Amino acid sequence: MPWYLQLALRQLFPAGRRRPSFFFLVSVLGVTLGVMILVIVQSVMGGFDKEHRSKMVMTSGHVDVRAGGAVIHSQDRIMDIIAGHDEVAAAVPYAQGIVMLTSGNRPAFPVIMGIDFSQKEQVVPFKEQNLVFSGSVDDMDDDSVLLSSRLADKLAAWVGSEVEVYTPLMIEKLKADEVMLPRRLRVCGVFETGWTPVDSNTMVCTLPLMQDLYELGNGVHGVSIRLKEDSDEAAWNLAFELNGELDNGIYAQTWMDLNRDFLWILAFEKNMMLFLLLFIVLVAAFAISVAQLLTVMRKTREIGLLEAMGARPLHLALLYCFQGFFIGLLGVVFGSLLAVAALHYRDPVISFLAQITQSRAALEQFYQFTHMPVYYDSHDFVVISVATLVISTLAGLIPAVRAAYMKPAEALRSE
DSSP: OOHHHHHHHHHHTTTTOOOOOOHHHHHHHHHHHHHHHHHHHHOOOOOOOOHHHHHHHHHHHHHHEEOTOOBBBBHHHHHHHHTTTTTEEEEEEEEEEEEEEEEEEEEEEOOEEEOOOOSOHHHSOTTTTTTTEEOOOGGGOTTTTEEEEHHHHHOOOOOOOOOEEOTHHHHHHTTTTTOOOOEEEEEEEOOSSBHHHHHHEEEEEEEEHHHHTTTTTTOOOOEEEEEEOHHHHHHHHHHHHHHHHHHOOOOOHHHHHHTTTHHHHHHHHHHHHHHHHHHHHHHHHHHHHHHHHHHHTTHHHHHHHHHHHTTOHHHHHHHHHHHHHHHHHHHHHHHHHHHHHHHHTHHHHHEEEEEEEOOOOHHHHHOOOOSSOOOOHHHHHHHHHHHHHHHHHTTTTHHHHHHHHHHHHHHOOOO
């Protein structure tokens, strides 16, 4: 190791002392706290992003074929086209809309999704992931429905209960002086996906029942596709190929196209949090710079002696820049370890805080999850580590420049 790097470490860990200097400990602590907060926030934001993405794919599939809100009557041809692609794991026609649902005197206005349960493979994996925690999907028929957990709780309608469904078609019938009675349906199951937007207001029924409620005949609103490989690139490629094969007016969109604005907001929030929290590291860098500048002022004669013995300005600059780099390196290591430890116990801490503040319902409503997800992205670790090391190294630049441009004679005469 070059002499100037050895001297840099000796200044941080003076010989004859049992502990490092106070300024060194404070500098490392500042960087550690900054890195810890950065890793925690970026990992939590990454967890929310990944959880949102997985729930979107699970509830809607990778690719969606539709006709811009119009009814599709050529779904058999569309299914044949989709079946010609080996990467497709399941393709299911669906119809969806909004209805009024009542149970007793309790009303609700859920989103209703009619799915072809006769298909062997399903896009929404009710059976594969045990989403139905009460009742059974096997009991589904044209006179029964599945309710999401919070919708069932709101209506006090559980397995075996009967609900009444009012559709927008009733208004059209009234305009023609016709009366359409509500449809009485049996609740055969209650499901929960863990994603609040779906669990709070969703009802699932068979496709024939939905076609009957909306008088679609044999038409559908779209075809949902799930791929064998959970890959964004595979979804893009399939959508591009399908758009070249489908009729005019019918098009394929990936789940990313359907949720483009929401995904952009998630990415923007994550990048803004990284940008803002980097200022914590900048504050720690100022502490490093001030501590090293004081060291340069205290060791003026020592610096002059080194220059008189042949030390170059570059060596002196590297001496103090290396100290900043070393402090940043320790901060990255300790900060990352503390962040991982804190995130490991996140759920008990969040539950405790939510309990004493009585804010668990608000957390679930606005953050849309029943627990705090975390995703460790290697890209985030690299960005945080590199940014911290660069900032910490540059923090030593001012004292390094001051030390490098000292004149030996004046430095040796310094009191």
